[in-house]
Amino acid sequence: MFSFAFIISLIRVATFVIIAALVEKIYFNRKLNLEQKSVFKYNSRSNVSAYIIIALSIATIFNITEDSYIFRQSSTVAIYGPWLFICMGLMIYTRNLRYNILLRNKILDK
Secondary structure, three states: OOOHHHHHHHHHHHHHHHHHHHHHHHHHOOOOOHHHHHHOHHHHHHHHHHHHHHHHHHHHHHHOOOOOHHHHHOHHHHHHHHHHHHHHHHHHHHHHHHHHHHHHHHHHHO
């Protein structure tokens, strides 16, 4: 049903997302009490979606070959499409990161 390369790509994506989410949780949730931690839950979910977009794009880049269906249909989309999604994921992440840093500074200053 699924190829071996596809399953390995899913494992890579899951590993990247889990590690990125754990690093973010450790970094942003230190020195915060329970009320302050609840403020970050929404943005953490949004950051996880950015991690998933980036990881799937990277996995797509690794798996595209000249025999791929998308490459046969449009080589331009096959080559540059994943990079567009990586840029979108990075924009989502930086927007949330700036918001988290501003919010964290505001909360910790109180």
